[in-house]
Amino acid sequence: MPQTNAAHLRALHRSMCRIRAFEETALAAHKAGEIPGPLHVSIGQEGVAAGVCLNLRRDDRITSNHRGHGHALAKGAGVAGMMEELFGRAGGHCGGKGGSMHIADFSVGMLGANGVVAGGIPIAVGAAQGLKLLGQDSIAVCFFGDGAINRGPFLEGLNWAALYRLPVLFVCEDNQVAAFTRAQDVTAGPGVAARSESLGVPATTVDGNDVLAVDAATARLVAEVRGGAGPRLLQAMTYRHTGHTSTDPAAWRAADEVAAAKAGEPIARFEARLVAEGIATAAELAAVRAEAEAEMAQARQNALAAPWPDLATAYSDVLGS
Amino acid sequence: MPQTNAAHLRALHRSMCRIRAFEETALAAHKAGEIPGPLHVSIGQEGVAAGVCLNLRRDDRITSNHRGHGHALAKGAGVAGMMEELFGRAGGHCGGKGGSMHIADFSVGMLGANGVVAGGIPIAVGAAQGLKLLGQDSIAVCFFGDGAINRGPFLEGLNWAALYRLPVLFVCEDNQVAAFTRAQDVTAGPGVAARSESLGVPATTVDGNDVLAVDAATARLVAEVRGGAGPRLLQAMTYRHTGHTSTDPAAWRAADEVAAAKAGEPIARFEARLVAEGIATAAELAAVRAEAEAEMAQARQNALAAPWPDLATAYSDVLGS
């Protein structure tokens, strides 16, 4: 790797560490009863969020799904506002009205997580169409899971994006599972890439646990999309280390399957490479992890102490000003 | 062509002639104000309905769309009941409650036309699943147009059918137009066959205006589907001679385009072949056409004279017995 992008490589590492630390902190806080409602974390999938979002501009937009913390963080959403949102506090990005499943930070182009599988696809397609109509050169990126490719909006959205040559990058975060069901048990045919091509959207598949592979593919695809070539799809193969929600043990998965996946987890893998190639020392990388953990611990403390929303806000943001 | 199936060939011809005559009679009746509501006719597409349905058993099921008269007739629905249904009379298959867009004749396995594009796809898939669960060897055939392949249920239904290896044959009646819009202007990628393959459903494309091509392909596909090979898709290329509805002149289409299409229309084409190969004489074939026209004229007269439904029926068939 050329030294010239060492800063970028360190940024990728730092982004992944911050996502990991955020998720582990959120999990602990949920177990401690500090976070209400359902919680979906993305431990093991950090390479996708970081590898994609670090190739985006602040004025690019993303839509996400129910497992969206990593996407938001990597896109630049403020940690304090995210943690407070999970805690339902006044300082949350959504004022506590959304929670984990509805994290959004429009100030950095994060147009929202979504509680409905595939719900973000039509929105991203429309955002791209709007940006094109306004003559802006920012693009939309749409994150969704392998489960979303069996919902109608996947077909409608990709056909539409290809038809109007919209500036949208579809990112299928393929962790090969949807809730308690393996993707292979509910997905016929060769999979998302073939579906995408059949709808006129060129597809690329990468190892989503290799952040450099994600980074390189995204850089190329974003350039094509921003250049007006039309939509592209990136399939990133990865693995969900935890259960579907914070309370799901996912006991149905074979222990060795999980162990093997954890062995190939993206952060340690990338760190080994950074050290081997002399980009950073193990000590430097450990320091980054520690710093991320400290940042999230601090955010948790703040959130726990933060004020609840003013009850009047329960009635605002419905209609009118 | 072997003489052995001359009867089958004559049946194909007769079926197409009856559909053509039914549609032209219905069109005239609608123009005369005898038929209320919207009317979608399938003139020019008779080769698909006849070629497919004459390869089915009475206990096979079909679902259809808004342009469903031909499918129903070819599957064996009674003409009197169909014409009375279009006229809204008591003797209609649906007692006048459905009309043209909701023609159904469960006694011959015709599970209904549909006023919603792609509405018949999930129903056909479920019918196939139910038949399989009941251990019956009848199959389901699902007719839809090129417009339906841009709706989500197309993806959901094909993936589902392939997943459970259901006995369903999908028939895309591709007349290359949806209402007032050309398929090419709203369909990205290589088209329905590629979409089908990407969802694990093998696809075959034929000239839908060549009834023998439709017949041969269907015979093979039905055998595979009934044999337990799982779902198949047949794309039949054809052309809608009329406008979208009986009141639509479709003036936006170039006159020569329409003329060219009419030149290749399936009935005359098949008749030329039957005569050339000595299966039938021109006089015999003209007699079949005349007979079909007389049958439909008679059905129109009967329908016009038929009683309206008892007003009490407006309140029945909702809930309870």
Place this chain on the structure above:
Amino acid sequence: MTSLVEALRLAAWQEMERDPRVWVLGEDVARGGLFGQYRGFLDRFGPDRVVSTPISESVIMGAGLGAALVGTRPIIEMRIFDFVMCAMDELVNQIAKIRYMFGGQARPSLVVRMPHGNWRNSAAQHSQVLEAWFTHLPGVVVVAPSTPADAAGLLVAAIRSDDPVLFFDPKNLFGLEGEVPSVIEPIAFGTAARRRSGTSLTIVSWSALMPAVEEAAASLEARGITAEVLDLRSLWPWDEAAVLASAKRTGRLLVAHEAVQAGGFGAEIVARVAEAVPRIRVARCGMPRVPLPFSPPLEEAIKVTPAKIIAAAERLLAQ
């Protein structure tokens, strides 16, 4: 004189001239739309602002939302209301909730146009009247005009509104003629129009049933029964003050609507008035709880007609 559908065409045209962020998407809109409500738009505004779409209702609705989130103001044309059933997640779970869920970060400023109601014997899947559902759905405005001028003024208000507006085009009244000003001013939501003054009873209605209501009121008047007739024009917000004031004056309230009576918006109006006005006499006139049949005599039998409105009024007055 201008037809209602032409009034709607002029209103959308005016707003697209006025604001370059306004655009329309839906099936066949570049060909003028199913009812000609966008005739000439393609030539004037071009294919980027007049977008004929695939038959993809989920994305027609959802793309409109996404485009609104980046600052455009889409008119989402759904062709016929019944097809909105193919886009309910996008409407109910996304459009109606996004501003609230995100704590006000987003404001989907869009209009969803849904030609609805009984129309030319088009049977159960092309005739539904489910406007009441959306009065029960937080986060949306519900508009249901009955005259060319109101349709135009309310559509202008809808397009300029920063809230998501569900605009129920009364497709059975598209041919209705009336005066429309050359410059169309917005009409405020939640203001009812008094179509007739009277003292015997109050009749509240809206949308495609208004002509039947006025016909009924006229023949009642011929027999000395004068009805105060209010056209709500929008169902959320609705003009509760005007309805309460009139009901208090007349002491009797009849709500008539095209929709099924059970669970219709008439129930909400009657309930509000019954809660607020002790001893008020109330009645409703709506369709029985059955799908719309195709056969003309059957449809006629279950539809709300002037005769049924008159009968309901007489029963109410007999109490």
Place this chain on the structure above:
Amino acid sequence: MTSLVEALRLAAWQEMERDPRVWVLGEDVARGGLFGQYRGFLDRFGPDRVVSTPISESVIMGAGLGAALVGTRPIIEMRIFDFVMCAMDELVNQIAKIRYMFGGQARPSLVVRMPHGNWRNSAAQHSQVLEAWFTHLPGVVVVAPSTPADAAGLLVAAIRSDDPVLFFDPKNLFGLEGEVPSVIEPIAFGTAARRRSGTSLTIVSWSALMPAVEEAAASLEARGITAEVLDLRSLWPWDEAAVLASAKRTGRLLVAHEAVQAGGFGAEIVARVAEAVPRIRVARCGMPRVPLPFSPPLEEAIKVTPAKIIAAAERLLAQ
């Protein structure tokens, strides 16, 4: 004692043992379902009758319909009500209308199970209560139980019914314990259960709000105000006779429900009673017209609570 979710599991199990045409389809049902309501079904009934599906709500709903049309009796599991918005064409345009449109040739005998309502701060897209919509939709039965025994008996009735039944599982009450008979008999739709007798007022409610209503009634009674409490159990058909009789006795009717008050089913009940019982005093207690917020204090602020029901009752009695 049996929990409500276990009672539902036993009811579905009993019916699948009884009738080989009954089967269940939905996401993760072969793993027991999201709430364990199908635990053990796969091992007992096999993968053809216990079908874990893709995330394809349109086909989950529509395939259930198609399978019913050829003579099976599917239980269509929708996981969480809000996802039904992804299958509304199949439910509203197809399931609810097919029997009527086809003149009685088809009878979709199926059950759609939809765990609904506020639940563990799951926010706007996982908490909706839109049961009222379906009382306004011709062609469907609407069931909303509140106790383990009722849930079991009504689910048995739903599975045996030849009509399409929309079964609203009260997910917030899944842990509620109660007695359930070893042989579960069907409970007739349209029969309310009287939970308390009283003379001061009538309180009508159903589903997950019943515990709050009973708590409110108890504390009112402690102050000498006795409420007759009716649990409707099914909303269509609904026990109009029982409600009218009770309202006439007490002279005061309060309808409380978890759903948004505006346009909720309480409006229909109040309207019917106000039409039929002159001088009756009526009131409703429901949620304000806002989406459900995530933050616990905000959710608590807008939810219907015993305190709000008591306050509504006191206002009604003060009239």
